[in-house]
Structures are given as C-alpha cells and as structure tokens.
Amino acid sequence: MQQYFIKQKLENPITITDKETLKHMFAVMRLSTDDEVVLVFEDGIKRLARVMDSERHEFELVKDLDENAELPVEVTIAMGFPKGDKLDLVAQKGTELGMANLWAYPADWSVVKWDKKKLTKRQEKLEKIVQGAAEQSKRNHLPSVQFFATKDNFMQEFAQFDLILVAYEESAKTGEHSVFANALQQLEANSKVLLIFGPEGGISPDxxxxxxxxxxxxxxxxxxxxxxxxxxxxALSAISYALELNR
Incomplete structure (x- = not known):
C-alpha cells in the first residue's frame, strides 16, 4: 500500500494540497474514490486513509496503524562535504537503513566548496530524495537534512548527543575493532547518536x-x-543488526 508524508495540520477529513504529492497520488498512481493509502503526519503515526473525493483530493482518516519502522536509537549521519553525487546515495540508502538526520559540513580535507546558493539547492534536492526513500521504506518519521556553513557551527551541535562516534581510517588500519561494538552494547533506547565521516581525503589530525x-x-x-x-x-547496517536483530 502506498505511503505518503503529509506536511499539513492533522484533521479529518483532510484535503491534500502539496502539488508533488498530488501528482504522485492521482497522476502516477491513479488513485480513485474509495482507494486506500497510508498517510503519515508529523506525529509519526501511520494512518489508513480512504479517498473520499478524487477530484477535490479529499481523504477520510479511517484508523491509526500500530506500525513502527524506526531504529530504537536516533542516528545522525554527519559527512564532510564529498564530491559528486555521493550525498545523494547516502540520503537515499541511509533513509532506508533508518538514519534520522543527514548533516554535511566543510571538513578540512573536503575538495568541494559550496556557497550558500549551492547549499540551498543541494539541500532541496536531498530532501526530495529522502522523502521518496522514507515513503518507499515505510518510515514513521521523515529524516531531516542540514548543511553547515562552517565546521564550528557543526561542532556547536555536539552537546545534544549521548554518543559521538568518529569513523577513523587509522583505527581500522591498526586493527581496532571493539570500540564500535562495545558502544552499541551500552546504548539505551531513544539515545541520540552522532556518526562522523570524513570526505574522500579523510579526517585531518586537527x-x-x-x-x-x-x-x-x-x-x-x-x-x-x-x-x-x-x-x-x-555503520547503519551494523546498528540495525546490533539493536534490532541480535537482541
């Protein structure tokens, strides 16, 4: 059954107004009166909805659904600005794997340099990718996308997290293999986790x-x-295994 994230006030019945959502519903999927879909509002609750009027785009909310597809912890992926369309890939696949937020920042060794206009366009593109992936993977919450203009602005957000993990190539080279696993074993439900990844050049000593x-x-x-x-x-796959499949 098709699922859609609705960025409107929760009301019953509801008339959908977002043009992109309407296009997918009625032009692509060809919904008609009495067809059913799943609508997800900002509260993260999935609701079965019936098309009352396909011309007016009006839906009746039939019932709440007891379905939760979220990871038991809130994981934020932070990446130093990478080249090409690599953020697009992480936005899509990371959403499918349970990522809660996608952040990007200008790392010391980032090759690309994006001005404010470029950042805005990139964010808009990624938000569309995330929404499509969240609907496809039946998520309860829509991951957020945020770009930081400076590394200092990025680091000012660290205080909100319960656990900060830095994927470091040199740790892998020396055979370190227990810190990640041990940290996951100690996580409690609803913990906020920040995972930091460098760009192609890696993370600088500073x-x-x-x-x-x-x-x-x-x-x-x-x-x-x-x-x-x-x-x-x-990393997201490992977290899913440790917290969802191995407990």
Missing part, C-alpha cells in the same frame, strides 16, 4: 583532536577501508 576533546570516540569499521559513501551505510 579534526580528530577537536572531536576527541568534544567527547568523540574513534572507531574502526572492520579491516577493509571503506569509501566515504559506503562507511555510513555499513
């Missing part, structure tokens, strides 16, 4: 020192060196 001073733990992600767009997906 950044490593700053992240550690802010409470970050350096973690290796196995014996193989992962690309910047692969590492977040590996």
């Amino acid at each position: 950044e490593i020192e700053a992240y550690q001073k802010a409470g970050g733990l350096l973690v290796g992600l196995g014996p193989r060196i992962l690309r910047t767009e692969t590492a977040p997906l590996y």
Whole structure:
C-alpha cells in the first residue's frame, strides 16, 4: 500500500494540497474514490486513509496503524562535504537503513566548496530524495537534512548527543575493532547518536583532536577501508543488526 508524508495540520477529513504529492497520488498512481493509502503526519503515526473525493483530493482518516519502522536509537549521519553525487546515495540508502538526520559540513580535507546558493539547492534536492526513500521504506518519521556553513557551527551541535562516534581510517588500519561494538552494547533506547565521516581525503589530525576533546570516540569499521559513501551505510547496517536483530 502506498505511503505518503503529509506536511499539513492533522484533521479529518483532510484535503491534500502539496502539488508533488498530488501528482504522485492521482497522476502516477491513479488513485480513485474509495482507494486506500497510508498517510503519515508529523506525529509519526501511520494512518489508513480512504479517498473520499478524487477530484477535490479529499481523504477520510479511517484508523491509526500500530506500525513502527524506526531504529530504537536516533542516528545522525554527519559527512564532510564529498564530491559528486555521493550525498545523494547516502540520503537515499541511509533513509532506508533508518538514519534520522543527514548533516554535511566543510571538513578540512573536503575538495568541494559550496556557497550558500549551492547549499540551498543541494539541500532541496536531498530532501526530495529522502522523502521518496522514507515513503518507499515505510518510515514513521521523515529524516531531516542540514548543511553547515562552517565546521564550528557543526561542532556547536555536539552537546545534544549521548554518543559521538568518529569513523577513523587509522583505527581500522591498526586493527581496532571493539570500540564500535562495545558502544552499541551500552546504548539505551531513544539515545541520540552522532556518526562522523570524513570526505574522500579523510579526517585531518586537527579534526580528530577537536572531536576527541568534544567527547568523540574513534572507531574502526572492520579491516577493509571503506569509501566515504559506503562507511555510513555499513555503520547503519551494523546498528540495525546490533539493536534490532541480535537482541
């Protein structure tokens, strides 16, 4: 059954107004009167809805659904600005794997330089990718996307997290393999976790020192060196296994 995130006030019946959502509902999926879909509002509750009037785009909310597809912890993926469309991939696949937020910041070794106009366009594009992936994977909440203009602005957000993990290539090279697993074992439900990944060039020594001073733990992600767009997906998969499939 098709699912849609609705960014409107919760009311019953409800008339859908978002043009992109309407296009998918009635032009692509060809919904008609009495067809049913799942609508998700900002409260994260899935609701079965019936098309009352396909011309007026009016829906009746039939019942709440007891379905939760969220990870038991809130995971924020933070990446140093990468090249090309790598953020697009992480936005889509990270959403499918349970990511709560996607952040990007200008790391010391980021090759790309984005001005404010570019950041705005990139964010809008990623938000569309995230919404499509969240609807496809039947998420209860729509992950947020945020770009930081400076690394200092990014680090000012660290205080809100219960756990900060820094994926560090040198830790992987030296065979470190227990910090990540041990940290996951100690996590409590609803904890807020920040996972930091460097761009293609990696994380600079100055950044490593700053992240550690802010409470970050350096973690290796196995014996193989992962690309910047692969590492977040590996980490999310490991978290899902540890907290959802292995308990």
